[in-house]
Amino acid sequence: MHCSYNQELFKDFQGARLTGTGNNSIPSPTKAMAEAHQAVAFQFTITPEGIDLQLSYQALNQIYLSGVRSWKKRVSRMRNRVIKGMYPASPSSWLFVVIAILATMYMRSDPSMGLIAKIQQHLPLSLHVSLSDQGQTMLSALVFSTLLWMSIILALRFCLKLLLSYHQWMFEQHGRVSNTTKVWVTLLRLLSSRKPLLYSYQTSLPHLPVPTIKDTLSRYLESARPLLTDSEFQRMTKLASDFECNLGNRLQRYLKLKALWATNYVSDWWEEYIYLRSRGPIMVNSNYYGMDFLYVSPTTVQAARAGNTITAMLLYRRKVNREELKPTRVPGTVIPLCAAQTERMFNTTRTPGFETDVLQHWLDSEFVAVYHKGRYFRLWVYRAGRLLSPREIEYQIQKILDDPSPPQPGEDKLGALTAGDRIPWSQMRTQYFSTGVNKRSLDAIEKAAFFVTLDDDEQGMKGSDPVGNLDRYAKSLLHGKCYDRWYDKSLSVVIYKNGKNGLNAEHSWADAPTVAHLWEYTLATDAFHLRYTEDGHCMGEVDRSLPPPQRLTWDIAPEVQAQVCSSLAVAQALADDVDCHVFPFKDFGKGRIKKLRFSPDAFIQIALQLAYYRDRGGFCLTYEASMTRLFREGRTETVRSCSNEGCDFVKALESGETPEQCRRLFKLASERHQNLYRLAMTGAGIDRHLFCLYVVSKYLGVESPFLKEVLSEPWRLSTSQTPVQQMELFDLKNHPEFVSLGGGFGPVADDGYGVSYIIVGEDMINFHVSCKYSCNETDSHRFGTQINRALQDIVNVLSADIKSPSWSKATGEPLVKKNM
Numbered sequence: 050m051h052c053s054y055n056q057e058l059f060k061d062f063q064g065a066r067l068t069g070t071g072n073n074s075i076p077s078p079t080k081a082m083a084e085a086h087q088a089v090a091f092q093f094t095i096t097p098e099g100i101d102l103q104l105s106y107q108a109l110n111q112i113y114l115s116g117v118r119s120w121k122k123r124v125s126r127m128r129n130r131v132i133k134g135m136y137p138a139s140p141s142s143w144l145f146v147v148i149a150i151l152a153t154m155y156m157r158s159d160p161s162m163g164l165i166a167k168i169q170q171h172l173p174l175s176l177h178v179s180l181s182d183q184g185q186t187m188l189s190a191l192v193f194s195t196l197l198w199m200s201i202i203l204a205l206r207f208c209l210k211l212l213l214s215y216h217q218w219m220f221e222q223h224g225r226v227s228n229t230t231k232v233w234v235t236l237l238r239l240l241s242s243r244k245p246l247l248y249s250y251q252t253s254l255p256h257l258p259v260p261t262i263k264d265t266l267s268r269y270l271e272s273a274r275p276l277l278t279d280s281e282f283q284r285m286t287k288l289a290s291d292f293e294c295n296l297g298n299r300l301q302r303y304l305k306l307k308a309l310w311a312t313n314y315v316s317d318w319w320e321e322y323i324y325l326r327s328r329g330p331i332m333v334n335s336n337y338y339g340m341d342f343l344y345v346s347p348t349t350v351q352a353a354r355a356g357n358t359i360t361a362m363l364l365y366r367r368k369v370n371r372e373e374l375k376p377t378r379v380p381g382t383v384i385p386l387c388a389a390q391t392e393r394m395f396n397t398t399r400t401p402g403f404e405t406d407v408l409q410h411w412l413d414s415e416f417v418a419v420y421h422k423g424r425y426f427r428l429w430v431y432r433a434g435r436l437l438s439p440r441e442i443e444y445q446i447q448k449i450l451d452d453p454s455p456p457q458p459g460e461d462k463l464g465a466l467t468a469g470d471r472i473p474w475s476q477m478r479t480q481y482f483s484t485g486v487n488k489r490s491l492d493a494i495e496k497a498a499f500f501v502t503l504d505d506d507e508q509g510m511k512g513s514d515p516v517g518n519l520d521r522y523a524k525s526l527l528h529g530k531c532y533d534r535w536y537d538k539s540l541s542v543v544i545y546k547n548g549k550n551g552l553n554a555e556h557s558w559a560d561a562p563t564v565a566h567l568w569e570y571t572l573a574t575d576a577f578h579l580r581y582t583e584d585g586h587c588m589g590e591v592d593r594s595l596p597p598p599q600r601l602t603w604d605i606a607p608e609v610q611a612q613v614c615s616s617l618a619v620a621q622a623l624a625d626d627v628d629c630h631v632f633p634f635k636d637f638g639k640g641r642i643k644k645l646r647f648s649p650d651a652f653i654q655i656a657l658q659l660a661y662y663r664d665r666g667g668f669c670l671t672y673e674a675s676m677t678r679l680f681r682e683g684r685t686e687t688v689r690s691c692s693n694e695g696c697d698f699v700k701a702l703e704s705g706e707t708p709e710q711c712r713r714l715f716k717l718a719s720e721r722h723q724n725l726y727r728l729a730m731t732g733a734g735i736d737r738h739l740f741c742l743y744v745v746s747k748y749l750g751v752e753s754p755f756l757k758e759v760l761s762e763p764w765r766l767s768t769s770q771t772p773v774q775q776m777e778l779f780d781l782k783n784h785p786e787f788v789s790l791g792g793g794f795g796p797v798a799d800d801g802y803g804v805s806y807i808i809v810g811e812d813m814i815n816f817h818v819s820c821k822y823s824c825n826e827t828d829s830h831r832f833g834t835q836i837n838r839a840l841q842d843i844v845n846v847l848s849a850d851i852k853s854p855s856w857s858k859a860t861g862e863p864l865v866k867k868n869m
Contacts, residue, residue: 114433324557338526340790356443423461438589459605469616573778630829640811686734765801793817
């Protein structure tokens with residue numbers, strides 16, 4: 050709104066003295082306009098004598114400083130690209146190679162075996178004229194040294210890639226490490242000795258291998274055996290055999306071709322077909338949540354908690370942009386994990402489409418979008434290239450909280466469009482949000498670093514019903530009021546009235562461990578580094594001249610308001626059907642489990658099988674998420690944790706077998722589960738391979754009865770462990786009250802359970818259970834009781850006459866004696 054805006058005013062107020070501004074702001078009330086004029090770089094006044102141009106040097110200085118910040122970031126990105134490109138070598142290694150070559154030549158030796166002379170012969174004629182013979186030789190030596198240095202880098206990166214492709218170490222028993230693995234560890238430590246940037250390992254990570262058809266089908270049939278009758282298993286075996294002999298090999302050839310061409314043969318299809326092409330609501334069905342500390346809140350002041358939380362997340366973003374974060378590694382090892390998911394953490398939005406959604410990512414954003422009492426605001430978090438202090442952000446948030454203005458017509462529940470079905474939202478967005486004021490306001494939300502909701506409710510473990518309050522807390526973070534979150538944003542932070550906070554994350558761009566890493570950093574930085582004053586406010590000083598948060602304006606047509614009501618009805622029905630139960634299990638934790646010589650994750654998974662068997666009277670197809678980030682652009686693989694061995698243990702325990710027999714069966718079940726997890730991590734899983742074969746069949750227009758049946762099987766028990774990745778940030782020994790609650794997700798199947806758990810410290814496991822009220826056979830509280838009982842029963846059976854073993858400090862696993 051530059052010339053056209055001023056021309057319209059000129060027509061309306063002919064003969065009057067007209068003042069315009071050189072920005073894109075929407076006209077505001079008088080006070081806001083006065084503050085806005087202080088922030089613009091120039092003003093012009095149209096008078097009968099001509100145009101009077103006035104410059105604001107303060108605003109020009111702000112623009113200059115913002116430009117400097119932008120250029121610093123560009124230089125930093127360029128520098129990081131150079132450093133990443135030469136990893137595991139360093140920039141100084143080039144100088145070392147040059148000096149070595151020149152020193153060798155000085156000693157009358159030719160290390161290039163005639164190549165330097167060849168390069169000198171092929172120098173441009175102009176250099177032959179302008180340089181002496183000695184100068185030409187020096188230049189040729191520099192060129193040769195640079196080429197040699199680049200060749201060494203490529204060789205080192207190839208060696209690093211080969212080393213990272215070795216996964217046999219994962220299958221070796223603790224205490225029985227092979228000589229090959231010992232040599233491998235030494236070489237890997239040697240090549241990884243230089244401090245890496247966040248993305249330094251990306252190009253050295255191996256590609257995800259394509260398993261053979263025979264191996265995948267064999268593993269599938271083994272996983273399906275405990276869930277099928279003899280006749281059903283024979284039928285499925287025949288379908289698998291027919292698939293292997295006929296269509297399977299044809300599909301496999303196409304998949305291998307893709308694996309040669311693409312960085313990862315799974316991830317792009319997984320993102321598109323599992324997430325972005327889903328036309329139903331992403332609220333509850335896809336998005337997931339993370340919670341605050343269980344027992345404490347660092348402050349009860351809402352604006353202050355928002356100030357520190359926003360600051361901590363922006364500090365994390367700065368570390369991501371500068372690549373200052375340490376690469377995530379397999380716990381207890383030097384083996385790096387893929388960091389590609391981190392790239393789209395901030396400034397990212399999922400935009401709706403008719404057939405498929407699109408993930409849009411912007412390189413940078415200097416503001417966040419804020420929702421409060423039905424109003425949307427743009428909050429600038431940088432000024433003149435400087436990140437605002439937590440106290441300044443608190444000051445700005447308090448302005449929003451104190452703003453008495455009501456929502457505009459249709460504004461208060463606009464977020465319901467992101468909570469309902471995707472096609473209506475796509476149609477509304479195309480028709481009513483593509484131009485004008487609506488587009489500008491929508492851009493402010495979608496291009497924001499992340500979304501913030503200032504919630505009027507109080508949440509957390511409080512009052513006379515702490516467990517019930519945790520359940521309500523989970524439902525609030527999972528779906529809220531169905532319109533007070535922007536579910537399309539990669540990250541939506543919720544700050545409650547009593548100072549509690551939480552996070553809702555869109556799922557397509559990344560998986561839970563990536564978001565958990567951010568949230569751990571945010572909670573720790575908020576509580577232990579940024580801290581609060583005695584009266585609960587943020588630290589730091591306030592620049593009172595800060596421009597106020599910008600209220601977003603809308604022109605919501607009646608058709609849009611009608612669709613908002615329709616989407617809200619769909620979302621509300623979905624939210625009302627979700628049954629959530631969150632409970633901390635404090636009777637024992639991984640410390641007790643380790644003393645029994647078992648993997649904590651395997652222990653919990655087998656307990657979930659026992660709990661489900663008692664709850665439903667049988668077994669079901671069980672999903673446990675495992676990561677494949679040992680490979681470039683890896684995401685997840687499924688561990689089918691309902692195994693023959695696990696079912697044998699459950700049946701033995703329920704039928705009253707002796708403790709010795711139950712312990713023997715449990716050991717087999719635990720070992721089997723760990724092996725399944727290792728296979729999934731190393732690219733030898735089942736479900737992603739079958740999924741990609743199914744996608745190829747659809748592209749080719751051929752039907753596979755086997756693939757169709759396999760991919761239509763319901764996951765009635767969907768589980769996931771939230772990893773604790775940065776224990777060094779939390780001092781649980783001196784501050785045991787700062788325990789994380791973890792996070793959770795909605796049920797995957799209408800008649801099933803979703804279970805998320807986090808192992809905190811040595812003595813606690815927090816569980817998040819979800820299901821649907823509409824299913825008469827499920828109940829989250831009942832299943833939670835069964836989980837509690839199953840954990841107790843298993844530990845009682847295993848505890849008899851067990852001596853405490855030695856444990857590996859590096860891996861946290863039991864050390865197996867050689868005579869065992």
